Amino acid sequence: MADLGEGGGGHKKQGPGVKKSKKKMVRVDMTPMVDLGFILITFFVFTSTMSTPTAMNLFLPKDTEKDNEQTKTKESGTLTILLGNDRNIYYYEGILNTATGENFVPTNFDDIRNVILKKKRSTNADDFMVVIKPGPESTMGSVVDVLDEMTINVVKRYALVDISDAELNFVKQGDEIQSGITPASSGTTPQ
Amino acid sequence: MGRPKISRKSTWVDMTAFCDVAFLLLSFFIMATKTKPPEAVSVVSPTSVSSKAPNEKDMVTVIINQNGKVFLTMSEPDRKQQVVETVAKNKGVSLSASDLAKAKNMEFFGTPITQLSSFVNLPADKIKGDLLPGIPAVDSTNNEVTDWMRAVYEVYYGETMNLFVKGDVNSKYPAFKQVVDAFKKNEMMKFSIITNSIAVPKDSELAKEAKKENAK
Numbered sequence: 396m397a398d399l400g401e402g403g404g405g406h407k408k409q410g411p412g413v414k415k416s417k418k419k420m421v422r423v424d425m426t427p428m429v430d431l432g433f434i435l436i437t438f439f440v441f442t443s444t445m446s447t448p449t450a451m452n453l454f455l456p457k458d459t460e461k462d463n464e465q466t467k468t469k470e471s472g473t474l475t476i477l478l479g480n481d482r483n484i485y486y487y488e489g490i491l492n493t494a495t496g497e498n499f500v501p502t503n504f505d506d507i508r509n510v511i512l513k514k515k516r517s518t519n520a521d522d523f524m525v526v527i528k529p530g531p532e533s534t535m536g537s538v539v540d541v542l543d544e545m546t547i548n549v550v551k552r553y554a555l556v557d558i559s560d561a562e563l564n565f566v567k568q569g570d571e572i573q574s575g576i577t578p579a580s581s582g583t584t585p586q
Numbered sequence: 587m588g589r590p591k592i593s594r595k596s597t598w599v600d601m602t603a604f605c606d607v608a609f610l611l612l613s614f615f616i617m618a619t620k621t622k623p624p625e626a627v628s629v630v631s632p633t634s635v636s637s638k639a640p641n642e643k644d645m646v647t648v649i650i651n652q653n654g655k656v657f658l659t660m661s662e663p664d665r666k667q668q669v670v671e672t673v674a675k676n677k678g679v680s681l682s683a684s685d686l687a688k689a690k691n692m693e694f695f696g697t698p699i700t701q702l703s704s705f706v707n708l709p710a711d712k713i714k715g716d717l718l719p720g721i722p723a724v725d726s727t728n729n730e731v732t733d734w735m736r737a738v739y740e741v742y743y744g745e746t747m748n749l750f751v752k753g754d755v756n757s758k759y760p761a762f763k764q765v766v767d768a769f770k771k772n773e774m775m776k777f778s779i780i781t782n783s784i785a786v787p788k789d790s791e792l793a794k795e796a797k798k799e800n801a802k
Binding site for chain 2: 512
């Protein structure tokens with residue numbers, strides 16, 4: 396189909412370097428067109444599949460002032476995850492020792508999974524509870540990542556709770572230390 | 587010496603059929619792809635392992651852009667008009683009939699309620715997330731998202747409504763918290779966060795559980 400005007404040839408002697416004939420060959424090379432076609436196809440396939448959003452469900456507990464309606468958690472079964480700035484995260488088990496901060500541990504998104512799993516395995520399933528406290532500098536991305544960790548590790552009970560001032564102080568201190576040791580996030584001033 | 591005879595078979599392949607297939611597929615994908623209009627508020631969604639597609643009907647979406655500005659939109663144009671009418675009435679802001687008709691065609695809402703009338707009359711090129719102030723959601727005393735959600739609650743009362751939060755990865759947590767507080771105040775306890783799907787990590791508890799489910 397793409398070659399017209401062919402046929403009737405063959406009576407002339409042909410060899411390398413010898414032009415076939417003066418007869419015009421209308422033969423279109425389709426290769427670049429095919430290339431282009433497939434590049435466009437690849438583009439559309441990728442863009443159409445990558446932009447399909449998904450939804451992550453979240454159920455909020457009811458705010459209550461009444462003491463008997465509030466969710467009680469056992470100290471031994473509670474793991475609190477605190478979110479600082481720049482994807483820095485911290486955790487402590489039980490109740491934070493605000494005087495010394497000895498159980499306040501900095502961690503990162505690679506290690507937090509093992510922390511959660513360890514706590515989950517070492518505590519009674521009914522007592523296990525993860526409390527997530529995002530600080531004012533934390534991003535939506537980190538919050539969703541931590542919530543996602545709950546799904547990945549099949550944590551049945553978890554809650555988003557406001558951070559307290561004492562915890563915020565520890566987080567701020569931690570953020571300062573973290574930004575000091577990681578060269579990527581330390582302020583580089585061009586001079 | 588005579589040269590060995592090489593059969594002079596042409597290596598020309600007829601690409602026409604190939605080309606036909608390529609463009610047939612191309613046209614198929616172009617038509618199958620839902621052409622999304624370029625969003626006025628650009629948001630990079632966070633990732634999660636959730637693979638559930640959001641219900642596209644009766645969507646009420648709160649958008650938080652990377653600067654923490656809050657916007658509201660609904661999937662049905664009629665609802666937009668009703669919500670704007672309700673929120674204006676609740677806050678004692680008067681809107682003319684033509685303003686309300688325009689509200690129906692707005693892509694989203696993102697100004698303080700008092701500026702609604704001028705917002706619906708903005709030219710299309712001014713309606714960009716970066717240029718608008720967003721719905722004020724600074725702290726609990728100045729949180730107009732609550733007023734909007736109240737209106738949404740009244741408009742959708744007794745009907746199904748799917749509530750979504752579409753937050754940018756880099757938006758700060760306080761904006762999200764104000765939005766969630768606004769939901770809580772209006773007894774909206776169930777909502778979804780729009781995310782991009784990623785694969786479940788291997789050997790995680792969730793992957794093991796899914797395996798068990800499949801084995802059953």
